[in-house]
Amino acid sequence: MPDRNEAGLILVVDDDPTFVHLVTGLLEREGHEVVQAGDAESALSAIDERRPDLVVLDIEMPGMSGLELLNRLPAGPRVPVIVVSGREAESERVLALDLGADDYVVKPFLAREFAARVRAALRRARIAPSTTYSFSDIEIRLASREVTVGGKTVALTPREFDVLVYLASRAGQVVSRRQLLEEVWQSSEEWQDPATVTEHIRRLRRKIEPDPSQPRRIRGIRKVGYSFDPR
Amino acid sequence: MAETCDGAVPADGVAASRVDARVVSRLVDDLGPDHAAEVCAVFLGDAAETVRAVGAARASGDADAAARLAHRLKSASGFVGAAGVSGLCAEIERLARDGRLVEVGPRIDLLVGELGRVSTELSALTL
Numbered sequence: 001m002p003d004r005n006e007a008g009l010i011l012v013v014d015d016d017p018t019f020v021h022l023v024t025g026l027l028e029r030e031g032h033e034v035v036q037a038g039d040a041e042s043a044l045s046a047i048d049e050r051r052p053d054l055v056v057l058d059i060e061m062p063g064m065s066g067l068e069l070l071n072r073l074p075a076g077p078r079v080p081v082i083v084v085s086g087r088e089a090e091s092e093r094v095l096a097l098d099l100g101a102d103d104y105v106v107k108p109f110l111a112r113e114f115a116a117r118v119r120a121a122l123r124r125a126r127i128a129p130s131t132t133y134s135f136s137d138i139e140i141r142l143a144s145r146e147v148t149v150g151g152k153t154v155a156l157t158p159r160e161f162d163v164l165v166y167l168a169s170r171a172g173q174v175v176s177r178r179q180l181l182e183e184v185w186q187s188s189e190e191w192q193d194p195a196t197v198t199e200h201i202r203r204l205r206r207k208i209e210p211d212p213s214q215p216r217r218i219r220g221i222r223k224v225g226y227s228f229d230p231r
Numbered sequence: 232m233a234e235t236c237d238g239a240v241p242a243d244g245v246a247a248s249r250v251d252a253r254v255v256s257r258l259v260d261d262l263g264p265d266h267a268a269e270v271c272a273v274f275l276g277d278a279a280e281t282v283r284a285v286g287a288a289r290a291s292g293d294a295d296a297a298a299r300l301a302h303r304l305k306s307a308s309g310f311v312g313a314a315g316v317s318g319l320c321a322e323i324e325r326l327a328r329d330g331r332l333v334e335v336g337p338r339i340d341l342l343v344g345e346l347g348r349v350s351t352e353l354s355a356l357t358l
Binding site for chain 2 (some may be wrong): 015021107111
């Protein structure tokens, strides 16, 4: 049994009611709180809203697969994921682990061993070193919420920091204003003027770009959004 | 098929058990008797529904759905020690992925029979 410090909020993602019922009961018996999601889409919402300490994720589900969900989780400090699957092939394990899974357990498995793997994953997550995003001249330290450019600390507002982290954790990818509104502001274009995003980007560029009028780090992609250049 | 679930009765007249009692016993130890019984009940209810869904997928020619459902039931049956169900589901999954839906039909019939026997045994083991 975990002590109070080891227990956590665990999201179980699977469309198999037998598995969900078994694992929920097992984990609750261990002292964890369990949230369930029957598909990847609702799991993404649950991860965003409930901020679980761990996700138990089945690979094969209708609609978005577990691997696609893994691929959509942002880089950097993120919730640990234990993939569970009936597939034993090495290629499946390698793929899931390369996509960021912290463990891969083949179904069916022994309950006590699984509970021990959950405890181990939670322990690793709690003692993991703080993540720092480092690019050529910019460092973003998540634990201290500190940003340095060329070795000098830059004062960002909390929202500016969140926008920067969101972009940096998706370095090289194009991120739309809608995504930023939804995932950083937890809002939508229905409720909030997208110009808010534009304004925050402008302010960020003033603080981190050598020449804000010709941004090198936060590039604008016309009619699409923004991309953080990691070079 | 003999090693999966043809219901063959050995020479000594005792039908082979369809559920591994050691697996169920371990489930009871790990989850407690009430929860273990619930898991078995959930399994049986979902298995019946899944078999119907596999049949519907086969009838509509949806091999992907048939394979996915069979795969799911295969995994679930392993947790309650129903190896015969697992074996049949593995066959259905393989046939569906190979596009051989016509051959899935007889396996579904066998699966229904196997689940009936599993249901009786699980109920006895989790009382």
